[in-house]
Amino acid sequence: MKKGxxxxxxxxxxxxTSSSTLIILQMLHIQNSTKHQExxxxxxxxxxxxxxxxxxxxGNIYDRWGRLLAGNEDVYEAGVxxxxxxxxxxIAQTMEGVNGxxxxxxxxxxxxxxxxxNSIYAVITDFLPSGVIDVLSDVKQxxxxxxxxxxxxxxxxxxxxxxxSHLKRTYPENSLASNILGxxxxxxxxxxxxxxxxxxxxxxxxxxxxxxxxxxxxxYMLESLPEVPAGASLVLTIDREIQAMVEKKLDEAIKEDEAxxxxxxxxxxxxxxxxxxxxxxxxxxNQYWKYEDEFKDRVPYNRAISETYEPGSVFKxxxxxxxxDAGVVDDETTFPDTGRYEEHGAVILNxxxxxxxxxxxxxxxxxxxxxxxxxxxxxxxxxxxxxxxxQAFGIGRRTSVDLGGxxxxxxxxxxxxxxxxxxxxxxxxxxxxxxxPIQLATAISAVANDGKMMKPHVxxxxxxxxxxxxxxxxxxxxxxxxxxxxxVTAMLVKSLENESSLALVPGYSIAGKTGxxxxxxxxxxxxxxTNASFAGWGPADDPQFLVYVWLEKPKKSPWGSVVAAPxxxxxxxxxxVYLDIPPEDAQQNLVAKEG
Amino acid sequence: MAKKSKQAYKQAPWRRQIxxxxxxxxxxxxxxxxxxxxxxxxxxSASAGLEIMDMHYEEEEILRIIANQRTELAWKTSYxxxxxRAEKNGFETAPSESVHFMAIPGYTGQxxxxxxxxxxxxxxxxxxxxEYYQQSLWDWVYNTFLTSAQTxxxxx
Numbered sequence: 001m002k003k004g005x006x007x008x009x010x011x012x013x014x015x016x017t018s019s020s021t022l023i024i025l026q027m028l029h030i031q032n033s034t035k036h037q038e039x040x041x042x043x044x045x046x047x048x049x050x051x052x053x054x055x056x057x058x059g060n061i062y063d064r065w066g067r068l069l070a071g072n073e074d075v076y077e078a079g080v081x082x083x084x085x086x087x088x089x090x091i092a093q094t095m096e097g098v099n100g101x102x103x104x105x106x107x108x109x110x111x112x113x114x115x116x117x118n119s120i121y122a123v124i125t126d127f128l129p130s131g132v133i134d135v136l137s138d139v140k141q142x143x144x145x146x147x148x149x150x151x152x153x154x155x156x157x158x159x160x161x162x163x164x165s166h167l168k169r170t171y172p173e174n175s176l177a178s179n180i181l182g183x184x185x186x187x188x189x190x191x192x193x194x195x196x197x198x199x200x201x202x203x204x205x206x207x208x209x210x211x212x213x214x215x216x217x218x219x220y221m222l223e224s225l226p227e228v229p230a231g232a233s234l235v236l237t238i239d240r241e242i243q244a245m246v247e248k249k250l251d252e253a254i255k256e257d258e259a260x261x262x263x264x265x266x267x268x269x270x271x272x273x274x275x276x277x278x279x280x281x282x283x284x285x286n287q288y289w290k291y292e293d294e295f296k297d298r299v300p301y302n303r304a305i306s307e308t309y310e311p312g313s314v315f316k317x318x319x320x321x322x323x324x325d326a327g328v329v330d331d332e333t334t335f336p337d338t339g340r341y342e343e344h345g346a347v348i349l350n351x352x353x354x355x356x357x358x359x360x361x362x363x364x365x366x367x368x369x370x371x372x373x374x375x376x377x378x379x380x381x382x383x384x385x386x387x388x389x390x391q392a393f394g395i396g397r398r399t400s401v402d403l404g405g406x407x408x409x410x411x412x413x414x415x416x417x418x419x420x421x422x423x424x425x426x427x428x429x430x431x432x433x434x435x436x437p438i439q440l441a442t443a444i445s446a447v448a449n450d451g452k453m454m455k456p457h458v459x460x461x462x463x464x465x466x467x468x469x470x471x472x473x474x475x476x477x478x479x480x481x482x483x484x485x486x487x488v489t490a491m492l493v494k495s496l497e498n499e500s501s502l503a504l505v506p507g508y509s510i511a512g513k514t515g516x517x518x519x520x521x522x523x524x525x526x527x528x529x530t531n532a533s534f535a536g537w538g539p540a541d542d543p544q545f546l547v548y549v550w551l552e553k554p555k556k557s558p559w560g561s562v563v564a565a566p567x568x569x570x571x572x573x574x575x576x577v578y579l580d581i582p583p584e585d586a587q588q589n590l591v592a593k594e595g
Numbered sequence: 596m597a598k599k600s601k602q603a604y605k606q607a608p609w610r611r612q613i614x615x616x617x618x619x620x621x622x623x624x625x626x627x628x629x630x631x632x633x634x635x636x637x638x639x640s641a642s643a644g645l646e647i648m649d650m651h652y653e654e655e656e657i658l659r660i661i662a663n664q665r666t667e668l669a670w671k672t673s674y675x676x677x678x679x680r681a682e683k684n685g686f687e688t689a690p691s692e693s694v695h696f697m698a699i700p701g702y703t704g705q706x707x708x709x710x711x712x713x714x715x716x717x718x719x720x721x722x723x724x725x726e727y728y729q730q731s732l733w734d735w736v737y738n739t740f741l742t743s744a745q746t747x748x749x750x751x
Binding site for chain 2: 057060064067068072165172176241463469573576577580587
């Protein structure tokens with residue numbers, strides 16, 4: 001009995017031990033087999049992580065006081081899980097009219113056949129606001145209560161209809177500053193890009209780093225959770241209130257003066273910050289796809305940086321500054337104006353086709369005498385110095401303003417195949433040379449800022465990784481001495497006062513110059529078609545703003561002094577209030593009180 | 596007494612077997628206890644991990660809600676809306692001629708906008724997960740008993 005028991009126990013023990021050993025051996029075999037390693041790797045790849053395409057939130061764009069100009073809002077994509085659709089008619093009926101969709105359009109999508117390989121989910125529509133989703137959710141819930149799981153095919157059911165939220169680019173100010181901001185093609189959710197303006201220039205910063213991430217399914221792999229930072233936000237130098245005011249004034253002026261278009265740039269000459277930049281046409285950025293309706297026939301998106309034109313007499317500010325800086329003229333220099341200057345096989349006439357007799361340089365600028373400036377460039381400066389100065393002022397080169405789409409027109413200089421000596425004469429008063437408004441505003445800002453030309457820019461700060469990095473203004477160059485800049489500024493203040501210009505701003509000393517450039521039509525310049533402009537800055541003793549105005553082909557009057565100068569004045573009158581600049585007498589009183 | 600025990604074992608050898616079984620089972624029981632503790636901790640870790648994952652998705656949703664609310668606020672305070680509201684309340688733009696300037700001691704004008712702290716103000720973030728949840732059983736025993744024992748010895 002004892003022996004039998006022992007034998008059975010021994011037998012059981014041997015069997016169990018052998019089985020266990022075999023199991024352990026098999027486990028070891030499996031663990032170390034190549035097949036296991038392949039399987040393990042496959043399982044890791046397939047089940048440890050889920051691949052997710054993560055697009056970080058696009059950075060916001062603010063104005064200089066932190067007011068949102070471009071942000072993101074929550075919208076929904078609605079679609080159907082084809083496998084679960086029980087009543088396509090109900091879905092088509094319920095969603096009819098949403099985003100302008102018809103019953104048939106929806107039905108065609110929903111009625112698609114489920115196919116595990118190719119057709120699991122179908123998008124009905126996208127960019128639905130949360131209000132629509134709330135309604136859909138209520139209806140779906142009601143139907144689900146009345147007809148659980150959509151079992152009764154005769155009863156309505158929204159089974160299979162699902163929605164998911166995502167962010168969409170939004171511009172709360174609609175068309176305000178649209179030429180500066182540009183737009184983001186948010187309707188293309190995979191390949192969306194920034195076009196024009198800030199959205200294009202800073203696209204990489206705003207977009208962040210969209211990436212394909214491996215989201216761990218294993219809860220132990222906490223350390224592997226991907227951190228995808230949002231795109232950087234930008235604070236612009238633009239002041240929303242000033243921008244709105246400038247756009248309004250420009251629109252009114254274009255309408256009143258019957259101009260084809262217009263451009264206004266307001267910048268701070270001390271640091272190159274652009275406070276406002278308005279042009280026409282503008283678009284509602286929330287409907288950017290209508291862009292082609294507005295910008296027909298190669299009309300540039302932002303004329304201020306993309307359209308080159310002959311600026312006319314405003315350019316004389318640069319010629320006269322160059323002459324004073326080179327020391328070839330001074331306050332005592334006089335010019336006998338006969339109304340005609342004949343050199344290099346060409347005849348130069350004044351704008352009024354008249355002679356004005358003996359003139360000082362002050363008189364030449366005040367009366368805007370082409371003949372005098374041609375003489376200064378030709379006989380006093382000479383071609384080498386003239387073009388040296390023009391290049392120092394950045395004419396013919398991009399300003400590198402931080403906006404997408406800046407253009408330039410090359411400056412022809414002696415030695416170039418397309419340069420002729422007569423160009424020296426015409427260039428001196430702004431004909432035969434092409435600039436963009438931003439180029440000219442930047443060049444003239446050197447005169448307003450003691451000879452120092454600051455790089456024009458719209459970016460004030462970048463907010464990235466929870467920190468605000470302010471930008472530092474950059475000096476583009478110092479084309480003239482501070483003394484020259486002050487002399488020319490004083491000359492232009494006096495010019496405006498002497499002629500009782502419409503550009504004057506009561507209580508403030510303003511320096512400025514009008515421009516009326518004839519536009520060539522079929523090779524002939526016509527006085528009926530002009531570019532009317534005005535560049536002015538103030539207060540003259542401590543310039544805090546520079547305003548450049550350009551009206552294209554105004555019909556009411558072709559003269560810059562009649563149409564552009566008043567627009568400058570209108571803008572400057574409000575600008576001094578926005579910028580807290582007291583009139584000169586008030587300033588003196590304030591200083592006296594403080595003293 | 597010892598004689599009695601020997602006698603008892605001789606009379607009932609199954610006691611010896613039970614003793615052997617008991618002795619051989621002890622490490623198994625110890626192993627089971629350790630495995631149980633390991634499983635409990637693993638389960639808790641997994642639960643915490645899942646919670647963190649949920650919170651990760653929740654964070655994404657909250658960020659989306661914040662972005663949405665910020666934009667909604669911007670719509671409500673947009674230039675056009677503010678002008679409409681001002682006009683509705685009877686305000687009108689003051690012409691520049693009617694603006695009077697006065698000196699206010701200490702007022703330096705509107706400060707530049709600061710939407711985030713400047714780079715200099717580094718905030719050193721503490722660990723997000725409490726160290727108690729990161730240490731092993733051995734770490735805990737070492738830190739709680741051995742280190743505190745050493746500290747009290749040093750204090751004496």
